[in-house]
Amino acid sequence: xxxxxxxxxxxxxxxxxxxxxxxxxxxxxxxxxxxxxxxxxxxxxxxxxxxxxxxxxxxxxxxxxxxxxxxxxxxxxxxxxxxxxxxxxxxxxxxxxxxxxxxxxxxxxxxxxxxxxxxxxxxxxxxxxxxxxxxxxxxxxxxxxxxxxxxxxxxxxxxxxxxxxxxxxxxxxxxxxxxxxxxxxxxxxxxxxxxxxxxxxxxxxxxxxxxxxxxxxxxxxxxxxxxxxxxxxxxxxxxxxxxxxxxxxxxxxxxxxxxxxxxxxxxxxxxxxxxxxxxxxxxxxxxxxxxxxxxxxxxxxxxxxxxxxxxxxxxxxxxxxxxxxxxxxxxxxxxxxxxxxxxxxxxxxxxxxxxxxxxxxxxxxxxxxxxxxxxxxxxxxxxxxxxxxxxxxxxxxxxxxxxxxxxxxxxxxxxxxxxxxxxxxxxxxxxxxx
Ligand code: LLP
Numbered sequence: 075x076x077x078x079x080x081x082x083x084x085x086x087x088x089x090x091x092x093x094x095x096x097x098x099x100x101x102x103x104x105x106x107x108x109x110x111x112x113x114x115x116x117x118x119x120x121x122x123x124x125x126x127x128x129x130x131x132x133x134x135x136x137x138x139x140x141x142x143x144x145x146x147x148x149x150x151x152x153x154x155x156x157x158x159x160x161x162x163x164x165x166x167x168x169x170x171x172x173x174x175x176x177x178x179x180x181x182x183x184x185x186x187x188x189x190x191x192x193x194x195x196x197x198x199x200x201x202x203x204x205x206x207x208x209x210x211x212x213x214x215x216x217x218x219x220x221x222x223x224x225x226x227x228x229x230x231x232x233x234x235x236x237x238x239x240x241x242x243x244x245x246x247x248x249x250x251x252x253x254x255x256x257x258x259x260x261x262x263x264x265x266x267x268x269x270x271x272x273x274x275x276x277x278x279x280x281x282x283x284x285x286x287x288x289x290x291x292x293x294x295x296x297x298x299x300x301x302x303x304x305x306x307x308x309x310x311x312x313x314x315x316x317x318x319x320x321x322x323x324x325x326x327x328x329x330x331x332x333x334x335x336x337x338x339x340x341x342x343x344x345x346x347x348x349x350x351x352x353x354x355x356x357x358x359x360x361x362x363x364x365x366x367x368x369x370x371x372x373x374x375x376x377x378x379x380x381x382x383x384x385x386x387x388x389x390x391x392x393x394x395x396x397x398x399x400x401x402x403x404x405x406x407x408x409x410x411x412x413x414x415x416x417x418x419x420x421x422x423x424x425x426x427x428x429x430x431x432x433x434x435x436x437x438x439x440x441x442x443x444x445x446x447x448x449x450x451x452x453x454x455x456x457x458x459x460x461x462x463x464x465x466x467x468x469x470x471x472x473x474x475x476x477x478x479x480x481x482x483x484x485x486x487x488x489x490x491x492x493x494x495x496x497x498x499x500x501x502x503x504x505x506x507x508x
Pocket of ligand 1: 135138156179280317318319320361363365401405460
């Protein structure tokens with residue numbers, strides 16, 4: 075998919091660049107991003123909204139993968155940006171990302187984080203709770219700026235996905251509950267507050283979602299509420315943000331819809347609900363993370379040791395693991411892989427790919443078919459672009475890998491591999507006893 079293909083040397087090529095050359099030049103583990111594919115995904119979302127003739131913002135959920143280069147790319151494609159910490163905000167501003175297109179999320183933004191965002195006058199703050207409303211009103215007074223906000227609500231919709239990544243259901247740490255009146259109270263307060271400019275409502279029902287039903291149900295729930303806010307407060311949202319969560323295909327078991335289809339059905343529902351209420355169609359915002367970068371990322375590893383357990387399993391170990399991709403260990407996430415240096419070789423054995431961290435759970439893939447795997451082979455694991463590098467750690471003092479962007483036959487190093495010096499940069503040894 076994307077610009078990936080097998081070249082005449084039987085190597086995996088991405089963006090017109092031979093991945094074996096990349097592994098030689100930059101070392102492994104290496105994250106490789108297919109920039110053309112990211113652009114294509116971004117344009118699909120934007121074009122679908124344009125075809126539907128509605129005002130929209132597509133905000134990249136930067137938690138999926140953030141870096142200066144990524145933020146520059148997102149800006150080149152004219153997307154907005156969802157940040158969830160002062161760290162992401164700092165990186166975005168350093169990348170020159172337009173402030174007015176940055177949205178700030180999070181269930182426990184600190185006073186300092188909010189003040190940072192307000193001083194920079196970013197596009198909007200997605201308010202999560204009453205504590206945050208109080209902080210924002212105080213900061214609005216201090217800086218004499220009416221803060222543009224969305225209110226995040228929990229519509230009580232469960233999306234079908236892994237439990238750990240459900241955020242839209244009622245029992246969630248995020249947002250104002252719609253069922254017990256919290257949402258109504260927050261809307262009334264924010265709408266009347268001289269310190270807040272209530273742009274609209276936000277909800278996010280989960281991640282890696284394959285069906286559009288959840289989004290449609292969430293939309294209906296929101297409109298039930300909008301009807302009552304319109305009657306009781308004369309508040310009509312200018313913006314409706316339905317979050318992210320559009321699923322991608324990691325393995326053949328996954329059956330996502332094309333990204334445009336989620337958008338199309340969502341827009342259709344919003345249009346018809348708005349018509350019923352005789353209100354203007356609100357601006358529609360979405361926050362895709364995974365679906366913009368997930369399948370554009372490939373991780374390259376070098377194969378090292380093996381362990382054969384007769385009648386049980388063959389373990390093949392690579393030079394990375396849970397330190398660069400914790401998703402298999404954390405969510406039992408599944409991936410597909412191939413030998414990048416022998417792409418067309420017939421499959422001859424079933425192996426399980428182990429990482430090199432000191433933990434039995436450090437496995438990347440179970441029971442996959444590959445050609446006879448040898449030490450020094452380059453293993454490519456596909457679809458690692460979202461929540462891979464972003465969730466990497468220094469467990470076992472592993473060095474975070476390098477990241478390269480490839481496009482039109484050119485490779486650009488966008489994040490350097492960590493060094494041993496990086497590992498101890500912030501450390502202070504014991505004072506010597508004299
Ligand atoms: N908006 C909000 C408010 C979110 O909480 C999230 C993801 C997104 C947008 C983007 O969702 P996406 O389009 O990427 O599904 N670490 C997990 C995923 C956590 C998602 C957290 N929130 C994983 O590796 O699967």
